[in-house]
Amino acid sequence: MAHTHDEHKNNLDSHDEHSGAHHIVSIPLYLMVFGILMVGTILTVLVAFVDLDHIFPGANTLVALTIAFVKMTFVMLYFMHVKYSSKLIWLTAIAGFFWLAIMFAYTMQDYLTRSQGVFNG
Amino acid sequence: MQNASAINSAEYIEKPTNYLNNGYTIKSWLLTKDHKRIAIMYLIVVSIFFMMGGLYAATIRLELLTPQSDLLQTQTYNKVFTQHGILMIFFFLIPSIPAILGNFLIPIMIGAKDLAFPRINLLSWYLYMIGGMLTLWALMQGGVDTGWTFYAPYSTQFSNSYVMAVGLGIFINGFSSILTGLNFIVTCHTMRAPGMTWFRMPLFVWAHYATSLVMILGTPVIAITILLLAAERLARIGIFDPAIGGDPILFQHLFWFYSHPAVYIMILPGMGVISELISNFSRKKIFGYEFIAFSSIAIAVFGFLVWGHHMFVSGQSIYAGLVFSFLTMVVAVPSAIKMFNWTATLYKGSILFDTPMLYALGFLGLFLIGGLTGLFLGSMGLDVHLTDTYFVVAHFHYVMVGGQVIAYLGGIHYWWSKMTGKMYSEFWGKLSAMLVFVGFNLTFFPQFILGYQGMPRRYASYPEELQVLNIFSTAGASVLGVGLVMPVIYLTHSLIWGKDAPANPWMLPGLEWRIASPPPTENFETTPIVTWEAYDFSDENGLDMEEARRKNIVTV
Amino acid sequence: MATHAIDTHDTHDHYHPPGLQHQFEDMGQQQESASIGMWMFLVQEIMFFGGMFTVYLVFRSKFPMAFAAGSNHLNVYWGAGNTVVLIVSSLTMALAVHYAQTGKRMAQVVCIILTMILGATFLGVKAIEYADKYHEGIVPVTGLNLRTALHTEPNTAGGSHVPGDPDSLEKSSLDAPSSAENQRGTSGSASNSAGHVEDEYVNPNGNFLWTDTSLAELAQKEDYLTTAEKVGYFSNGQIDANKFRDKVRIFYYIYFMMTGLHALHMIIGLGLMAWLLWKAWSGAFTADYFSPVEMSGLYWHFVDIVWIFLFPLLYLLGRHFGAGGH
The missing domain is CATH 1.10.287 (Helix Hairpins)
Structure with a gap:
């Protein structure tokens, strides 16, 4: 099989999700x-x-x-099925929300600190 | 199997079938799922866009030869620089290295038959074409004059309605970029050959992994922003229109949330190419492999935290400006790490000054200048003075042209023999590399001084005392133009009259050099097993360098 | 080392299961690729909707009262009902994956059909809500809302209905700048063709009809206006109905954009389901090969998650302000 697992393989690729996907x-x-x-x-x-x-x-x-x-x-x-998935899937899901949080946080750090506190609508 | 001892080039030359002669019909190209053919299709289209963008650039420089706006009317000038920006950024820089070289090389470099999703790869090309054609159509109809940034409310209430067509083109093109990134990431995770561990992957692949992260995480935001822009323009709802309660600065936040990381989409792949070139043409394992690999990821992550430095004078809060300014300094660190590692790799290497390496050395100098001036601009106090001057123009051209375009040319030359199976003329290659370097500096260095003296960007006319430097700049642009046209000629020439390329013209250890030039459709007869580290020039790798030199296979 | 490198794999003579694509070595690799690819796509979707959520966040933090006013006017029963419909459809989708994994063809088919019915129900309810808003004249697009003729008024949902007030709309700040753009299409043709028809319409220009400023007054009385609101709702120290209306219109803009994008994803999801149904019916999925069901399921659940956030953000926040007068 091509996917002979090398000891160097990063644990992100741990293939335990092969069993997990079929959970x-x-x-x-x-x-x-x-x-x-x-x-x-x-x-x-x-x-x-x-x-x-x-x-x-x-x-x-x-x-x-x-x-x-x-x-x-x-x-x-x-x-x-995230509970039964590989670490990579966990990481992906979390990263999505983390980046969303970045967008919220760094946009709001502007709006919440406008020195006059006023945005002239 | 590409057994290490079988690297001898002669064995592969008589191989008759490769991806290029595997079908000659137009259908066999347009419906291909072969990543190599798709890469070639990208190469052709991207080159056309590059030429069009270049013509706009030439027009701009010609106009700026004289202080008056005599060649173009000011309105026309606005359209010309806008279209130069849109074509170059969205249709050349972003797809250039990833879609051409990345597409061609990533599967080969990691020992796979193809990308993980070949059909999606083809879909990306079609999306790129549709987006590109739509944008071109809008440009032919008269085009837009908003600048490539589409700042609201100018773009939503004034300008003209081709903003929507161009926006839609960019929207569609964005999904091409997203799907390409998705394909690369999955390919890196699941398609590596046995033994090809993460830390044996060439740094080119690492750089593309980082680029793909930015593509997936950033591009959707520009998509939704452009959608909002189009909706605003179409229905005048007022979300970006301050007159009825909207907020134009919100547009800038959303726009730069993507468009700042996008400059890393434009430079990270170039950095990947340079890592390859520096290490291979120094015939030395790269210094600090892990640092370069992780600095790519770090750039991709930190790149998302600094977008506000485009908005220092836009009306965002002082506090936000300070934070963004500080983080801009932080994001310089991983780029600097790369520079140090590349320089350290050169130290005591046996350097070959072939065409690709000339480009790589040029990159080091130009990117250094581009990066350092970026720090000037990232400092909030100084930026207030320099915003919207030619200093900014010079800075990002040093990074984008001096970085990505130079790396792209270096990469095209480096892998030309692999992609086409032909050798280009080394003499003309070196000549054009030097012309590009000289022409580029002559074009853009004067613009730093012009900007510092206060010449604003995006104007067709300027005070007479600035004319001398502008003449230098335009003269440099002519040299640069010649330097960029030459490769088109001699590379095309090589397709027909060039010598057949050996599988491994430079005796290099990477997987792509262990298969025939051009590669067979399935890349590898059998799945390779990788037992060597990246850039392994040691004897165990099966590369007898002394032997190679004696045979004079190594071109000098 | 070198001998190890000669070791080869013959990929051609091993068993090729159905559904295995040529670039993969085995089903495990293909399954894993599909799964990672789908998740990457979902991350992309998160950021896509994320842009809209950012817009929502910024404007809600600036104008909470206008948002509460707009939100309270949405029909919470339709919204809650739709939430339930979507959650049930997520359950049936999850069951479809379960039955695919256990290789039960008919159960799969039934679950997919149920999911499709529920998805269509959701879209139907959404269409009813949109139509309601259209008849009330609060579609935030200049030049729409044309049907707000006087005789259709009684049809609109009761309770917190907002009567159109033509006088206040005349002063609309919308009409002031670039009136040429507002003219396009609608009002021009109406007045040109038959002048007397105009009289029947309260809203000849199809403007956004909103006059209720009670929440701004409430907030002013109780003193919890934000600084942005103190500027954004007032003219000369008085609450300006037109300025308040503009902020409510932003809420409705966001409402239509977000729910519209969500509905678009639902429609794409229904397309996927139709394809799945055909495949499942023809027995394509077995306990060894069910990746398309699983991937479509991920997509469907993601769309559900978006709604799980949209429902409170659009329908519920600010309900407690209006609780008294509702």
């Missing part, structure tokens, strides 16, 4: 994840109508995004 997630597990997603959806709608901003400004946003993040994590881990 079959059981139907009950899928249904459980589905349940979590549904609960999250209902929760996020209900919470949105409650004024949490009196706790601290932006609390509503924070809660809504946290729930969205949790939902996303479950979709990625189980529906998209």
